[in-house]
Amino acid sequence: MAQLKGACVIGQSGGPTSVINASAYGVIRTALDNPNITTVYGAAHGIKGVLNDQLYDMGKEDPKELELLLHTPSSELGSCRYKIADPDVDDTDYKRILEIFQKYNIRYFFYNGGNDSMDTCAKVSRFMAKAGYECRVMGVPKTIDNDLYGTDHCPGFASAAKYIATSCAEVYKDARVYDTGMVTVIEIMGRHAGWLAGAAALAGVVDCAPDLVYLPEVDFDMDRFLADVEAIYKEKGNCIVAVSEGIHYADGSFVSEAKTSATDGFGHAQLGGLAALLANIVKERTGAKVRGIELSLLQRCSAHLASQTDIDESFLAGKTAVEAAVSGETDKMVGFECTRGNGGYTCKTKLFNLSEVANFEKKVPLEWINAEGNGVSQAYIDYALPLIQGDNARATEQGLPRFARLKKVLAK
C-alpha cells in the first residue's frame, strides 16, 4: 500500500468510560511520534467538532499532561450523540467533513466510540472513497456495555466491571453488620446486554457474591423474582440482588418503566429508578428492611478503580489503530482476540471490518446464564475475571485524582 502523508483527527463519541481517554492517548501519542502524520488534531465533541471546524492541535499540549489521559475518566475531547445521516439520502454533513479534511489535509480519521461510532466511521469511509479523497478510517472501540460484535471484549467494560464487583463486595460487607436482616437491590447499567450486571458475580471470587443476578437476556418474572428473594431471605436472613437496568417482562416492556402494573402496586412514574422500585416491592411483599442502590454513572467514570489491564489494552487499541492505518489499513475496527485457560490470559489486537461490527449488539450467551435465570455460570467468571486484573497506577494530587489538564488550543 502506498505511503500516505497527512494530518489525522481523533474524535470521541457516545457515553464515556473510565478508559476512553487511554485509547485517545494511544492514538495521539503514536500519531505524534509517527513521521507520516504531519499534525494530530482532536475533534471537539466528536464528529460535531469536525462539522463545526473545532479541532484542537494536540501537538501544542504538554506531553506529561497528555500522558495523564491514561488515568482521566470521561471523554476529554468532548463527546456527542450525533447520528449522522445515510450519505445516500443526505450527504450535507459528508460534504462538510470532506471540506474540513481538505482544509487541514486530514488523511487519517480515528473514531473512538461504540456501535453508533463504528457506523459513523463506516459511512464516512464509504463517502470519502466515493468522492475519491484518500483517507484511512479506523474505529477504536469503547463501551462499558461490552456489546460490540467480533472483539473478545471492549475497552471500558473491564473497568466498569471491576468497579461493580468491588462495590458489590463492599456492599456485601455493609449489608451484613446487623443481626436484623436486609434485602439490598443493586442496579447496574446495561440496557440490552447483561455483561455489566454479570460482573456483580465476580465478587464471589472473594466470597462476597450477590445472591441473585438478573440479566436482560432473560425475560423477567416479578413473581419468580419475589419467590427467589423470599426463599433466600428466609434461609439466610439477608439477600443481595444485582439487577441490570434493562430487565424487562416477556412482552418486552422494561421493569423500570412499569407505571401502573398491578404487580408493583404503584400508580405513578418512578423517580428513583429500578433499584428503589424493586426494593419497595420486596418491602411490601416480605416486610423486610430494604435498600435500593443505583451505581449510576459512577460505574462508567470511576477511573480511580480502573483495571490496569483495561488501561493497557485501551491504549494498545489506539496505538494499533494508528500503526495499522499508516501501514495501509482502512475501514477497520481494532478489536481483541484472547486466550484463557491453562496458558493464562493473553490478548492480541485484531482488525475487524467496520461493516461487520456496526449496528450489531453482542449479548451474554444464554448458556452462561443459569437455568433459573438468576445468576451467571463459571464460564462468565472465567471470561471476565482476567480483564479486571491490575490496579490503576494513577497520579494523585493532595489525595485526589490528578486528571489531565489540556490547553485545547484550537487549530486555525
Added chain:
Amino acid sequence: MAQLKGACVIGQSGGPTSVINASAYGVIRTALDNPNITTVYGAAHGIKGVLNDQLYDMGKEDPKELELLLHTPSSELGSCRYKIADPDVDDTDYKRILEIFQKYNIRYFFYNGGNDSMDTCAKVSRFMAKAGYECRVMGVPKTIDNDLYGTDHCPGFASAAKYIATSCAEVYKDARVYDTGMVTVIEIMGRHAGWLAGAAALAGVVDCAPDLVYLPEVDFDMDRFLADVEAIYKEKGNCIVAVSEGIHYADGSFVSEAKTSATDGFGHAQLGGLAALLANIVKERTGAKVRGIELSLLQRCSAHLASQTDIDESFLAGKTAVEAAVSGETDKMVGFECTRGNGGYTCKTKLFNLSEVANFEKKVPLEWINAEGNGVSQAYIDYALPLIQGDNARATEQGLPRFARLKKVLAK
C-alpha cells in the same frame, strides 16, 4: 493506679465505616500483645453480643487475617443499634452485662461507635462502679458523620470524605462530555451535620468543584436553590450540585420528606430520595437535562478508597484506648488533637470524658459556610484536606479486595 489483670471485650456499634475495623484491630492487636490482658473477646453485634453471651475468642484468629481488618470495611464483629436503658430506670441489661463480665473475668470494655455508643459506655461504666466491679471502660469513636464533640475529627469521616470528593471529581468529568448542558444533583449522607456534604468541595483542589453545596446547618429555600442553579446553568451551561440528605426547610421539615409541597409539585411519597426529587424539580423549572445521583452507602463502605491517614489514625485510636486503660484510665473516649498550617498537619490522641462527648452533635461552624449558604469556605478545606491524604495500601486477590476472613470462634 493499681494494675488490673483480666480479659477485655471489644464491641462495635452503630452504622459501619470503611475504617471501623482498623480501630477494632488497634484494640485487638494491642490487647493481644499486652501481658495484663488475659483474653481478648470480640462481642458479636456490639452490646447485644455481651447480653447474649456471644463472644468470639480473638486469640484464635490467624494474625494475618486479623491484620487485614485494616482494609476491611463495615463492622466485622457485627453491629447493633440497641439503645440501652438508663440504669437508674431499668438495670436488667446491666445486671446481665455484669454477670457476663464476671463469667469471663472481663476487666476492660472497649466500645467502638458513635454518639449512642459513647452513651452506652458511660452508662456501663457508671453501673459497674456502683456495683463495685472493677472494670475500665473506653470509647473508641467512629462515625462518618464527624459529629462527635471534643475531638478534632472522628475516625471514619476522612475515608468517606475522600470517597465523596473523588466521586465528585469523576462525576464532574462525566457531566461535561456533551456540548448539551446538564444539571447533576449528588446526594450525600449526613442527617444533621454537613461535614460530609462539605467534602464535595474538596474536589476543587483538582479543579473539579461542584458549583453549589448545601449543608443542613443552613435552612434550605427551594426558590433560592432554583435561582442559584438557574443562574449557574445559564452562565456555564452546566451545574453540579452537592446536597446533604439532611437539608431542611426553615420549619425543620426535611426536603427529602416533602410530599405535598406546592413548591416541589409532587403529591406522593418519594421512592428515589432527595437527589431524584431535586433533579426533577430542576427539570420542571429549567427544562435542563438532569441527573440525580445518590452516593448511598458506598460512601461509608468503600474501603478501596479509604484514606491511609484515616486508617492509621483509626488504628491509633484503638491502640491508645488499650494502652490508656491498662495504665489506669477509664470512662474516657480517645479523640484527636491536631495542628494544621505552616508546620503541616499533626495529630495526637487525647482522652475526653465520656460524659462530655455522649449525646452531643458537633456541626459545621456557620463561619465555614459562605454567606449565600451554598458553599463552604477555605477554612473547611484547610480543615478537611489533610485528613484525606494517602491511599489505602490494601491487599487484593484476583483484582478484588481481599478482606479479613475471621473464624469467629465462640468463647465457652
